[in-house]
Amino acid sequence: MNIGDVSQLTGLPAKTIRYYEDIGLIKPLRDDNGYRRFRNQDVHKLNFLGRARALGFTIEDCRTLLALYEDETRASADVKRIARQHLGQIEAKITDLNAMRDTLSHLIEACAGDDRPDCPILQDLGGKP
Amino acid sequence: MNIGDVSQLTGLPAKTIRYYEDIGLIKPLRDDNGYRRFRNQDVHKLNFLGRARALGFTIEDCRTLLALYEDETRASADVKRIARQHLGQIEAKITDLNAMRDTLSHLIEACAGDDRPDCPILQDLGGKP
DNA sequence: ATGGGGCTTCCAGTGACGGGAAGGTCAAGG
DNA sequence: CCTTGACCTTCCCGTCACTGGAAGCCCCAT
Numbered sequence: 070m071n072i073g074d075v076s077q078l079t080g081l082p083a084k085t086i087r088y089y090e091d092i093g094l095i096k097p098l099r100d101d102n103g104y105r106r107f108r109n110q111d112v113h114k115l116n117f118l119g120r121a122r123a124l125g126f127t128i129e130d131c132r133t134l135l136a137l138y139e140d141e142t143r144a145s146a147d148v149k150r151i152a153r154q155h156l157g158q159i160e161a162k163i164t165d166l167n168a169m170r171d172t173l174s175h176l177i178e179a180c181a182g183d184d185r186p187d188c189p190i191l192q193d194l195g196g197k198p
Numbered sequence: 199m200n201i202g203d204v205s206q207l208t209g210l211p212a213k214t215i216r217y218y219e220d221i222g223l224i225k226p227l228r229d230d231n232g233y234r235r236f237r238n239q240d241v242h243k244l245n246f247l248g249r250a251r252a253l254g255f256t257i258e259d260c261r262t263l264l265a266l267y268e269d270e271t272r273a274s275a276d277v278k279r280i281a282r283q284h285l286g287q288i289e290a291k292i293t294d295l296n297a298m299r300d301t302l303s304h305l306i307e308a309c310a311g312d313d314r315p316d317c318p319i320l321q322d323l324g325g326k327p
Numbered sequence: 328a329t330g331g332g333g334c335t336t337c338c339a340g341t342g343a344c345g346g347g348a349a350g351g352t353c354a355a356g357g
Numbered sequence: 358c359c360t361t362g363a364c365c366t367t368c369c370c371g372t373c374a375c376t377g378g379a380a381g382c383c384c385c386a387t
Contacts, residue, residue, distance in 0.1 A: 073364065083365090088344060102352060104365060113325070120323045125298045128343065138320045148319050149311035156302045163295045166288050169254045173285045182278035190277050191267045194249045196242070202333065212334090213376060221374095231383060233334060257374065 070107040079115045086115060094118060094132060126155055199236040208244045215244060223247060223261060255284055 076083045089095050090105070095114050097105040117138060121131045130151055137143045179189040189197075205212045218224050219234070224243050226234040246267060250260045259280055266272045308318040318326075 071365075082345080084345060085343080087366095092343095102365080103367095104352080116325055117323050120325070122343090123298075124302060124323075125295075134320070134323065137317075138324060141315060143315045143317070143320075144313040145309055145315060145317035145319075146311045146313060148317045149306060149309045152302060152306050152309070152319050156299065156306060159295050159299050159302065163292060163299065166254075166292045166295070169252075170285065170288050170292065173253060173281055173288065177278060177281050177285060180274050180278045180281070182275045184273040184275060186270060186272045186274060188266075188272070188274035188277045190274075190281050191263070191272075194246050194253075194263065195267060196245055196249075200334075211376080214374085216335090217375060231334080232336095233383085251374090 070112070072105050072107070075107045075112055075115065078112055079119055081115055081119055089115070089118060092128065094128075094135065124155075125159060126151075130155060199241070201234050201236070204236045204241055204244065207241055208248055210244055210248055218244070218247060221257065223257075223264065253284075254288060255280075259284060 070078075072083045072086055075081075075086060079086075086095075087105075090097060095111050095118075097107045097111050100106050114135060117135060118131055121134055122128075126134065133151060134148065137148050176190045176193055181187065199207075201212045201215055204210075204215060208215075215224075216234075219226060224240050224247075226236045226240050229235050243264060246264060247260055250263055251257075255263065262280060263277065266277050305319045305322055310316070
């Protein structure tokens with residue numbers, strides 16, 4: 070399989086697949102013409118990576134998770150620890166964003182949004198003295 | 199005022215303040231020795247920028263908001279439009295993160311987290327066939 | 328005069344790719 | 358046989374909003 074087929078199959082852009090090879094996440098073979106040749110295991114790994122990335126894991130987390138995935142003697146505790154840590158970061162980000170959303174939506178509600186210059190949003194940003 | 203004082207006052211790193219000058223958000227004066235000399239209006243702008251950035255506005259949004267802030271003849275509708283657009287992006291991100299959190303927390307709950315290799319998290323990432 | 332802190336500029340790196348150029352390869356159609 | 362067009366390759370730069378670090382000037386206190 071060439072990179073285009075794999076891109077179709079996995080939904081990952083060819084650029085991303087090449088990048089994943091660059092950083093050593095996958096190691097497809099090469100044809101005589103220099104084209105990458107992907108085996109089923111490569112496609113499988115790429116699907117794994119796509120799902121892990123969709124859950125927001127960093128590339129380095131993905132590297133570790135993939136290694137654990139391939140390691141038959143892993144301890145599920147190692148996986149769980151990574152996932153919990155990531156979950157914590159997600160929750161922290163959600164908290165931040167919720168705070169931003171609340172502040173912003175209040176300000177937006179208070180703003181007339183007409184052609185006059187008076188604006189609670191700018192007042193707030195300016196330090197509303 | 200030198201950059202260190204302003205950094206203290208605004209809570210922004212000196213590096214960030216220099217960066218904001220680089221990209222034209224502020225224009226502090228210069229002393230004869232080449233040091234930046236900040237006026238009150240510069241500090242005020244930096245505080246504005248700090249608050250806008252804390253609400254997650256991009257630098258380009260900040261540039262526009264700052265221009266509106268300084269424009270006595272602005273229409274509050276312009277400000278509100280930017281804020282609403284940003285709010286939409288925040289809400290979209292929250293939705294994404296909530297989905298990730300839900301998926302992740304279910305998987306984490308299902309994972310024993312001991313020294314055995316069986317792991318629903320990896321099963322899911324692997325495509326749980 | 329020496330030491331230490333503060334200031335300056337400039338260069339490079341971050342994460343996870345995306346855009347685009349320059350050029351090789353392959354199958355089909357004229 | 359030639360050309361066209363779709364693929365593929367590598368390489369380099371750009372993204373966003375900074376951050377780190379090096380090399381060097383400036384100023385004040387001891």
